[in-house]
Amino acid sequence: MCAIAGEGVTVPAIIPRVTGLCYGGDYNPEQWPEDVWVEDVALMREAGVTLATVGVFSWAWLQPAPDRWEFGWLDRVLDLLHAGGIAVDLATATASPPPWFSTAFPASLPVTADGRVLHHGSRQAYCPSSPDYRAAALTLVERLAGRYGDHPALALWHLNNEFACHVPACFCDTSAEAFRGWLRERYGTVEALNDAWGTAFWSQRYDDWSEIxxxxxxxxxxxxxxxxxxxxxxxxxxxxxxxxxxxLLTRLTPGVPVTTNLMPTFTGLDHWAWAPELRGEGRLVSTDHYVMGDHPASPAAQIAFAADVSRSLAAGPWLLMEHSTSAVNWQPRNFAKPPGRLVRDALGHVARGSEGAMYFQWRASVSGGERWHSGMVPHAGTDSRIWREVVELGRHLRALADVDGATVAAPVAILLDYESHWAQEQGSQPSADMTCFDEIARWHRALWRAGIAADVAHPEADLSRYPVLLAPALYALSDAGAANLTGRVAAGAHLLVGPYSGVVDEHDRVRTGGYPGALRDLLGVRIEEFYPLPAGATVALTDGAHGHVWSELGRANDARVLAAFAEGPVAGSPALTRRRHGAGTAWYVGTRLSDGFLGELLADVTAGAGVTPTLPGTPPAVEAVRRSHPDGTSFLFLLNHGDEPATVPAAGEDLLTGGVWAGPTQVPAGGVVVLREAAAAAPLSQVPAQARPAAVEAA
Structure with missing residues (x-):
């Protein structure tokens, strides 16, 4: 990525061989005759492609038999791309073992919880614990590094692909033995494991590791x-x-950075454990995101949440490695994007910190399971709306080169713990409607509608830069996490906690003595019993609001009751409370408020902490996001998701058109304006402590 970002500002190149923002997608030349390859490179140049991901599913082509290797075709592809000025993100191809491998090593195939073997014939047909798979995969990686480590096209290594998206867990005997080894390292003794697991219940006590x-x-x-x-x-x-x-790649090709495409809204992995392994020198966090057509949230809100999670995981530069130009192939109804959304969706990710926009895939396939997935070159070819918008986006990304390296400063952290999500969504809970991840995304949407930027964070992370902390669904909370939140509130933060939070520890053991368990004293409330609501039912509160899904019986000890339940068996119990603790404030809401009332509550909490929207006065249909460099150079992204032009109280040079707005700025219907602001305040994190507002400094 570029080394120039604003006048006088130098940003370290994350991908040294790519200048400016990354643009391109998965390129699968093995699906096409060689006479198409030359056309592909010419079209990539026309579209402004700077980076192509190559070889993701090519293991069977690189190693068609155990003792046969064929690299000639890939040599020609990389040479063609390099001659066309296009850098390569070269995949290790380990995501899909070829049929010969699964046939030779049947024990490497994954097994489901009910004992079914998942055979080859699609992709990702391997057990993560299989020593045969690991040995073969690393042999392939070593061969690729030895052949292409010095190739001038190579800009980035792409590890595997979407790890665990189809097989997040394997239950075979090999995995069982590996699980026992992991448990021995974690607990040390069977006695400690029995205590942590509560095996006194249902006669589950273990006497030997082999029984597990x-x-x-x-x-x-x-x-x-x-x-x-x-x-x-x-x-x-x-x-x-x-x-x-x-x-292995870092040792063999130390000058080439590495990445893999995480899926932060996929909850099969603990991305807080993964992200640190992809940060730092020579590493890059990249992510994939696809809009869900039947999701209750708008595409723009889905993109904003996914991008904010990605940025938070990266804690620095990150790259959108995959999204779609139009329809995908794997949803019940695969909707095509209307005109204009291809550009707006991509720039929605760039606005929130991505160092470019990449797609799956370059040319839409004509065979295979993803033949109906859109591509940068669609089945209709270049005489198509998709292609024209692909070329338009390429022009825009070239015009935004100076944005590369700029960051987004968010004053709010939404607490997300993947392990707590796993625990909460197991069976035998008080209500199947008390989902976790969807509720976190819903709170994020409320902030998004209000124009307030937000990160996500683990409850045990350093939260010192956030004046507002939100815990929509934090069912499981360790003692360390509870102490961290208590300390942040004492130091001045404003914390809002949602229902059914803090009630169990990291072993999913109930914290006794009254809910919300680990947060009971901080919040100043004691809940005795949960009263889940019937499907679709609501409960009235004394302040005129309504809750759904959940109610609870309890009392406020030393918290101020702002609203109580007004009806039903819990009438009179606190539904919304606030308590001062040290220099900060701890809020608790004991039900799930409807979207409108949730928005009003978040407005009260953020206003009390001195947090304001990115651009006050922005029309409701316009999303405003600011990226800034350390020297104060800033870029204001204005994305109009409405059907009418919008007037926005902002001024600056529009990088996409070259025009200058003295203010206000007109944003076309469905369009995007990116302003280089003439003079903007430095991001909150860059402001010297003595210059920060008191409410922020206390946090």
Whole structure:
């Protein structure tokens, strides 16, 4: 990525061989005759492509038999791309073992909880714990590094592909033995494991490590702690594959950065454990995101959440490695994007920190399981709306080169713990409607509608730069996490906690003495009993608001009751409370408020902390996001998601058109304006402590 970002500002090149923002996508030349390859490179140049991901699913072409290697075709592809000025993100191709491998090593195939073997014939047909798979994969990686490590086209290594998206866990005997080894390292003794898992229940006490198996199909519910630990193990086991490839490539080709495409809204992995392994010198966090057509949230809100999670995981530069030009192929109804959305969706990610926009895939396939997935070159060819918008986006990304390296400063952190999500969404909970991840995204949408930028963060992370902390769904909370939140509130932060939070520890053991358990004293409330609501039912509160899904019986000890439940068996119990603690404030809401009332509550909490929208006065249909460089150079992205032009109280040079707005700025219907602001305040994190508002400094 570029080394120039604003006048007088130098940003270290994350991908040294790519200048400016990255643009391109997955390129699968093995699906096409060679006479198409030359045309592909010419079209990439026309579109402004700077980076092509090559070889993701090419293992069977690189190694068609155990003792035969064929690299000639890939040599020609990389040479063609380099001659066309296009850098290569070269995949290790380990994401899909070829049929010969699965035939030769049947024990490497993954097994489901009910004992079904998942055979080759699609992709990702391997057990993460298989030593045969690991050995073959690393041999392939070593061969690729030896042949292409010095190739002038090589700009980035792409490890595997979407790790664990189809097989987040394997239950075979090899995995069982690996699980036992992981447990021995975690607990040390069987006695300690019995205590953590609560095996006194249902006669589950273990006397020897050999008795322990993964949570395979059983007559009734699994031990929750066992199932939670297996999720942790499975995420760690897949991560070990990623780290093994990364370390081998770092040793063999030390000058070439590495990445893999995470999926932060996919909850099969603990991305807080993964992201640190992809940060730092010679590493890059990249992510994939696809809009869900039947999701209750708008595409723009989905993109904003995914991008904010990606930026937070990266804690620095990140790259959108995959999204779609139009329809995908794997949803029940695969909707095409209307005109204009291809550009707006891509720039929505760039606005929130991505160092470019990449796609799956370059040329739409004509065969295979993804033949109906859109591409940069669609089935209709270049005489198509998609192609014209692809070329338009390429022009825009070239015009935004100076944005590369600029960051987004967010004053709010939404607390997200993947392990807590795993625990909460196991069976035998008080209500199946008390989902976790969707609720976190819903709170994010409320902030998005208000124009307030937000990060996500783990509850045990350093939260000192955030004046506002939100915990929509934090079912499981460790003592360390509870102490961290208590300390931040004492130091001046404003914390809002949602219902059913803090009620169990990291082993999914209930914290006794009254809910919300680990946060009971901080919040100043004591809940005795949960009263889930019937499907679709609501409950009235004394302040005129309504809750859904959840209510609870309890009392406020030393918290101020702002609203109580007004009806039903919990009438009179606190529904919304506030308590001062040290220099900060801890809020608690004991039900799930409807979207409108949730927005009003978040407005009260953020206003009390001195947090304001990115651009006050922005029309509701316009999304405003600011990226800034350390010297104060800033870029204001204005994305109009409405059907009418909008007037925005902003001024600056529009990088996409070259025009200058003295203010206000007109944003076309469905369009995007990116302003280089003449003079903008430095991001909050860059402001010297003595210059910060008191409410912020206290946090």
């Amino acid at each position: 198996i993964p949570p395979r199909a059983t007559p009734a519910q699994h031990n929750p702690a066992q199932a939670l630990d297996f999720r942790r193990f499975s995420s760690a086991e897949v991560l070990s594959l990623c780290v093994a490839e990364r370390d």
